[in-house]
Amino acid sequence: MNILQNIHAFDVQTFSWCMARKHRAKLTAIGRAISFSADGPLYALGALLLWWAGYDVLVAVLALGFVIERLVYFVLKRGFKRNRPADALDNFSSFIIPSDQFSFPSGHTSGAFFIAFCLSEWFPSLNMMLYFWAANVGLSRIFLGVHFPTDTVIGALLGSACAALAIGVLV
Template identity: 85%
Template sequence: MNILQNIHAFDVQTFYWCMARKHRVSLTKIGRAISFSADGPLYAAIAAVAWFSGLETLVWVLAFGFLLERAVYFVLKRGFKRNRPAEALDDFSSFIIPSDQFSFPSGHTSGAFFIAFCLSEWFPAFNMVLYFWAANVGLSRIFLGVHFPTDTVIGALLGSACAAFAIGVLI
């Protein structure tokens, strides 16, 4: 149990460091837009464009992998039941109202890294842009005050692992 306490202490310290940045208000405004881009409708639009462009294999990878990612995400979320920063820390309020109660792992970050990984396989010229966007989704969730840093790190690993698995199975 001591290692979990150490991780949480490091997480809280890193979270407060992020919250103390002098440009945090500007980052929060930008973060809302970046976070919104990972809410889900963009993923459906990507799948639709892929389908109508004749990229059926990509659509199947997205569908299978996203179902897997969401299943693992919900198991982890319900299993760990880690409180969000606003609930876990005294005198802190997040800048947005999260869609659910628990923070671990970050579903927005997981979904963003899943999409970035999958699209990078089909469109490698866009690797940098896709991963830059995905990383900024994770950062935005921290700056919006709804996730601790490790929530986003594990979200990134979860999304990437599910994408790699789906691609490995279906291609």
């Protein structure tokens, strides 16, 4: 068995354990709201507000980092072509309709950790809240059944790495 098969087996086992827990309608609604908070259009609105407030360097970091993150994200999505849980597992349906076909890496989680990392550099007092939100975005994507755990872990690493790179280049 190669390493990718081992990782997938671990993911399926962990994912199945999570899905075996009782889902409640209110928790699913909360998961949807958290997931929605990491949708791309909200990031654009946030960047516009930051630009309007005079955070030009931060907005430049967000723009550069986002371009890098999306490029790497799309290369990984197209390269790995990992099926989402609903497509990979028998008798399973996700709680939401995913935005694209493939699972790896989680773009919502990547974006959330990218934003958390960048904003924490400018607003350190928000550090805990930002990373708490980002972690919950990743958990919500698993809970809603659209990602395996390693999809979100790699998404978090990708977003953080792209933020660090953009900050390193522009600051």
